[in-house]
Amino acid sequence: MLNGKKVLLGVSGGIAAYKACALTSKLVQQGADVKVIMTEGATEFVQPLTFQALSRNPVYTDAFDEKNPEKIAHIDLADWSDLIILAPATAHLLGRIANGLADDMLTTTLLAATSPVYVAPAMNVHMYAHPSVKKNLIELEKMGYRFIEPGDGYLACGYVGKGRLEEPERIIEVINNHEKKTEVMKGKKVLITAGPTQEIIDPVRFFTNHSSGKMGYALAQAAKDLGAEVTLISGPVSLAKIAGIRTIDVQSADEMYQAVIKEFPEQDLVIKSAAVADYRPKQTSDQKLKKKDGDLVIELERTQDILATLGKEKTNQYLVGFAAESEQPLTYGKEKLKRKQLDAIVINEIGFQKGFQSDHNEVVFYTKDEEEHRIPYATKKEIAEKLMQLVNRKMTEE
Template sequence: MLNDKNILLCVTGGIAVFKAAALTSKLTQAGAAVKVLMSDSAQKFVTPLTFQALSRNDVYTETFDEKNPEVISHIDLADWADLILIAPATANVIGKLANGIADDMLTTTLLAATAPVWIAPAMNVHMYSHPAVQRNMDQLIGFGYEFLEPSEGFLACGYVGKGRLEEPETIVARLSDYFSGTAAKPLAGRNIVVTAGPTREKIDPVRFISNHSTGKMGYALARQAAALGADVKLISGPVQIPAPPGVSIIKVESAAEMYEEALKAFPTADAVVKTAAVADYTPAVYHKQKVKKQPGSQVLELERTKDILMALGNEKQQHQVLVGFAAETEKLDEYAIGKLQRKNADMIVANNVTVSGAGFGTDTNIVTIYKKDGSKMELPQMSKQQVAKVILDEVTAMLNGNNRP
């Protein structure tokens, strides 16, 4: 399925460059037209001549080495590609792309590209799990880049773990599926509703009650659900994150507004994943003018907001999947299981927000998934995008009738 497809292979510096040579050969054998762009460090491992022989095309290494005076090379390459593949992708190039740095031929070309960009990381296991690398990958996912997760195994540095460049045969198969339109979209045709972010409960025109939620987990779930083929409706409180591509977003501010939109969207939803940190209380009185400072203490009267998860649980039909989140500081099992049972949810995703790497505003999370069938899955620290994938795999299995409570 790669006949007549133009693949721009960007090769960055790491021992996995030898696999990129094999990948070039297999892409060419599959019928693709392959042009290779190498970073300086990649050339320390394998010479450009190797890739030239395997691709039967010029290899590009220098921004100002204009092989054809009629075009600007990096713009021409970006326009030529049907798909751009970075393999292997180092932590360095991932960081540069996430921050818009274009200081060589490779990054300059990528910044000018409008074609789909796929990234196949390869690096030491500890580098891969570093919060800065995970943050940069999440940033690129937000830009619409696709990642080919590295596999686990023996690494050149001597460690055993996640960080090996995916095998060339697997990459070629993924590309073939993509161009043939048969890439796995297990949520195609499904309507998924995600709630995300905090709510703001107004006291007066300048003050409100809120919490530390940034919406990162919810936005990661919305982005991942769309990538899996779902029609996604994201009901979002006030956050500073751009809307994920391909997602319909509804912006709300208060708990009452989120309640209204969630209940409105629920009847046509196949699944709801409620990550929003909704205020439990709202001021009993809203003051239309700023409340002025007075001598002595001030008492703020609060009243309960409507429980969105409870309301959805009461309305839930047999074919629907309802997922709630529990941000706790103690007794994780007790509170999560209690919430699961009281609110008729199918799954509760709980975390202890006092644990490093799992709280509000982080790029990683450490969660435990509790299901209605009594099962429990404890996940290690992962990027929020990886956590989103695990959660949606469970949702997909439930929607397909597997492990249905």
């Protein structure tokens, strides 16, 4: 998968920089065109001439050393690369890029880059476990950075534990596998809905539900990882936007209906995981409703059924719905699949530590041809990945 790829290798100042030399050589052997950026610290461990000889390209160390007056080097390198590898990525480098700092050639280039970035950390075992480093890793993952976990073993400091830069062969294997994975749904357009809706009562009150959007966002990430072009229509959630995914924010069921209907004709796959309100107040107040003696009655009216509408209007789209039930989940889920003319449905029973708000779930994936797949209790991320694999296989069969 690396043959013919333009690979930008960022080397930071750790003892593991020597392994980056072998990595450069093996990338070139794979057929990649490699250019290297070194931090000032990295040059204390390995001379730039070494990387120049191995890559057969100039090595970049200084943001102010513009080799070609017709181009701005860090912008040119960012545009040039098909993918970027940071190996070794020290704790210091992780902290700088997680906080958007651009104080040298490498960090400046990273801010300008739009290509995938693979990060291979290397540091002392206690540094790797430090809360600040963990926080930075989480932030970078939210930004779309891909990680190659450090290995366990003897470290230069004398400790034995996690923090050792992965071997060059393993780094290349991980990248090759991920690049292959991104070909699975390449060219497919995927629409996913996530989160709750809010139905306004007055300026300070609304009806909503317990949906967190975690399942929908996990599905969007899983589809993106398979190479799909993803559009995420999201109700009000507290989740961070996913890098590389077009997100449309909506509030009410009607806003979600309008957004979905507009995007629907261009899609290959639609997964409606949002928990959309079935009812909304028939009348809303422009002013806050004042407390009065006695009961308050709010008359509700039906919202438009998004999933049923899509079931009637779909042409070549593969349509997947969700059914979150508190009783007889399979019975109600299968009935919903038929009634709304779906291609498949994801059925789950809401309850303790699963379903709404939870990071975990267990589901049944059921198709219109009565194929049933049970996905046992797992994180929503793991479930999303398995669901996308199942959906892609069913789409391929049709």
